[in-house]
Amino acid sequence: MSCGARASGICAAIEEGDLQRLAALATPIAVPAGRTFITEGDPAEHFFTITAGTAKLFKLLPDGRRQITGFASIGTFLGLAVSSSYAFNAEAVEDSQICRFSRIRLRTLIDDFPALERRLLDVASNELVAAQEQMLLLGRKTARERVASFLLARESGLAGCTTLPRGSILLPMARTDIADYLGLTVETISRTMTRLRSERLIEMRSPTEIVLSNHDRLEALATGMA
């Protein structure tokens, strides 16, 4: 609830007083790291919001190849689906806390909170823009550019959220996850980050804490201008 969960989540559209009623419809669930809580193809009976932690959303090919389509953190709304079954999987990256709502009550919910529909449309529109950006990354950027883009994207959106030194980011997900998100292999991620470090573009406090030392050059790299 700290750092903008309310401001950025779908609840942002809801009056403070109404939050009580909304909360009554939600089932809070603790999800341990590694647990899958949405499975592709399963009937889409619920939708979710993440109240703590991080989840990865992904699709699979029959032979196990995996594409992570996004990471969802605090305040993110999950489960937008027109079809009657989920089109992706969701798994907790770290121990997380989610709120579950019944999908069949979504209609009722929207009737009760009309602003919600507008808000959902905004959420969907934003995700669509992000998805297009990711398609550009996956289809046209080099490994270096992908990693730079990823690191920078991790930086924005956590303003005031953490107690990290300025310019630092935390990577709660494993290298394998980053690889499956960027359409690369673990080895390439590792090598690329090592190279970025040797070029003093980043600094690695630990595998999970990265300092973006040369923001400008990273930015240039990420946008394909280097």
Added chain:
Amino acid sequence: MSCGARASGICAAIEEGDLQRLAALATPIAVPAGRTFITEGDPAEHFFTITAGTAKLFKLLPDGRRQITGFASIGTFLGLAVSSSYAFNAEAVEDSQICRFSRIRLRTLIDDFPALERRLLDVASNELVAAQEQMLLLGRKTARERVASFLLARESGLAGCTTLPRGSILLPMARTDIADYLGLTVETISRTMTRLRSERLIEMRSPTEIVLSNHDRLEALATGMA
């Protein structure tokens, strides 16, 4: 207006009688092949629906690399953007016909046609699902798998739409466009299609008319099972 423009377009949510009023707000525009009608970064003053022809939506990198994020054909709604400027470009692939609406009147429009908001959410949700599928393609599929997926995707959604022989598809876009959509080069597209042809999975009446001769094997290929 034939083959489902009304059924699949956003207007599907609107009563027949109200269509008149809606039409009064729209500016029909003829867009010749090759003309750009949405430019990334420009103020998002309008939104559009395509009433004839095909458009490509794309993003660019400063050095000219291009990623086509989708092809929009009859009935498609364009311009969902929360931000005040467009996040992508749109250009007509063939001579097309579009309807332009003022964005600032969208709110009014939605107030007049409440079903519209629901409809827009559905459109956005569907596009999101398609975008995730495309991320899987761009991040994890081989060239062969991408081309097979593309051809199959072109097949569905035109049921009863054309006078083409059963199993045939038309590709209004150039090879370069297919390449930029699939994250490959023109040469790879060409080589891959030649190979699919030599394996009797497809037949090429002309560069733009393709027959999907072996639907099952194409399907297996597209889903990574071959």
Added chain:
DNA sequence: CGTGCTTTTGAAAATCATCAAGTATAGTGG
């Protein structure tokens, strides 16, 4: 029947993947 553009084909090169192994890190039980 050129002229220009799209598509196709060929040869060489490059980026990234694969295979393999070493190092660090965290959690577990003695």
Added chain:
DNA sequence: CCACTATACTTGATGATTTTCAAAAGCACG
């Protein structure tokens, strides 16, 4: 508390898919 094991991360050598560079073939249009 410390060794031990499992896992994650990193590094190296090799290889393959796809890109790049180059040019020929096909088509449309004037």
